[in-house]
Amino acid sequence: MKKHNFSAGPSILPEFTKEKTAEAILNFAGTGLSVMEVSHRSKEFVAVMEQARELVKELLGVPEGYSVLFLQGGASLQFLMAPMNLLEKKAAYLNTGTWASKALKEAKTYVGEVVEVASSKDQNYNYIPKNYVVPADVDYFHYTSNNTIYGTEILRDPVVPVPMVCDMSSDIFSRPVDVSKYDLIYAGAQKNLGPSGATLVIVKESALGKVTRPIPTMLDYRTHIANDSMFNTPATVPVFGSLQTLLWLKELGGVAAIEKVNQQKADMLYDEIERNRMFMSTVADPADRSRMNVIFVMKPEYAELEKAFSDFASSRGMVGLKGHRSVGGFRASLYNAMPVESVQALIDVMQEFEKNN
């Protein structure tokens, strides 16, 4: 039976990425060796790192003056590195969910002064705060573009009077972004990019070197810029896998092209949630709905059918649909690699379940 992988992350990757990675695990770039066992300083692997960096720049239109890095430690380590490198006086954070809140807490507890400009915690993060004011005297404004757990997304670059720092872990490469508005963009690879273990960082070089604190070597972006992400051994297979996905995305037409497909998939599923008498969205304002993670729950009158739907969906090959414990219900993650056919398969299952019950 065909599996439809709606996991929130690590999550579905293109067949291309899987095939090319499996090949390279056995024979990488004609070396007769595995990509797992060649030196990261071999010309074949250096070419992987360079090509990945260049494709990130090309696909996102990264301007001159920015460096693209592949680090380790995920967004969780960036919650610390971002303020260590950029926060001198104070920083402003928008609190839209679990990850935004963790980023804010790490900066505030271990680095410096943080202003929480707004929070949607009062309603279990089911909306994106609007009309907040970002003070003009902060070093940067930090936000999380997509909230994987709560299914909300900030689809347009906020307009604020300071440079921005953004955790784009779960929607990077899903649409165009104006990188020039950001001092720093970071993203764990394991949603739209590749296997977990690589962390993409796009950093404006001129924003660095302005803080007075000492920064430990591995936490200093300048270390990694100066060494082309090879100060220490990078996570070679995750970087190789990420490159394959970038190649696949370029072939598809890039972020503008994939955005159209992402919009189509999200529209299909949200329309079904609206139409189906059994389900409802948990996001308060339709404008805040995530295109990447579609959260839905049983309507109160059908609450007792939750397990039955879960079992039925599993029996039809749906994987990873269980919602996060903070929200309950279901979460269908529709990352770039998710085909329209799988979204249709989920809709069919929802309709059949409605008919049968």
Next chain:
Amino acid sequence: MKKHNFSAGPSILPEFTKEKTAEAILNFAGTGLSVMEVSHRSKEFVAVMEQARELVKELLGVPEGYSVLFLQGGASLQFLMAPMNLLEKKAAYLNTGTWASKALKEAKTYVGEVVEVASSKDQNYNYIPKNYVVPADVDYFHYTSNNTIYGTEILRDPVVPVPMVCDMSSDIFSRPVDVSKYDLIYAGAQKNLGPSGATLVIVKESALGKVTRPIPTMLDYRTHIANDSMFNTPATVPVFGSLQTLLWLKELGGVAAIEKVNQQKADMLYDEIERNRMFMSTVADPADRSRMNVIFVMKPEYAELEKAFSDFASSRGMVGLKGHRSVGGFRASLYNAMPVESVQALIDVMQEFEKNN
């Protein structure tokens, strides 16, 4: 032509590890999904993490009261994490090479007081200092068990009056170790364990929580202990690959069995270096010679033949033999997965080159 992979790291892995990983990249544990795209919280991946942890404990005889973690960031991040978690008053470091020196510098520059008990820098690290004194009032004694660049190794646990911390990146699992003497052992995966991107940490739980400094979340071992290495998304493919190597090693008979093979391989190659009129070891005392990284250079009278030997060896399928720029010459890394046949192939090449010139 068969390739013989003498790379220093990432380096040769067992065929078993490569085959099983390539399989799992396409279909992991019968899920029909790639190991790259399943949730790290799926029961299938949680089983990988648990089994890897248990096998580390079994193979190294890790006593009760220790936690085994799979983190990210390599030994380079451990250079910071180790002192942040364990250094309150001061620590003693033995300086035996580039990595030992980096570990010492990171602790001293960013964390606290460090005593360098001895250094072999005066002779380009070509020996292991002996008869140094570790003060009894330090929090720990840090050393690097194998010096990848200089080809020296400390084969027996030092006897010191304090708990030890050891960077075993390049010889872990090559021989038995008495873990009870250590507060902390850490190792990047990319030599004897698996693909780069995973960092193995073995830490004594009772050694933690004694420092007064605040420790950022991701740098605090307690964070990762409390979450079974899943506080954030682990590097799933590197952990999966590491598990395969652990399974392979267990099947071979474990660390005591592999130690015999490692000794045999090292003896074969050092014997040839001694015998061959063209080559010489750079390590001052034969007792300090590494079993993992065998460094040799042309004797002065044959210095002009270095490139010719390099080309000849390459033409016979030898890969990764180039020595580190700090030492020059050649480096044959003989990690666990290196078959005796490949060592013999290198010896044959050395003998043929001697005969031809």
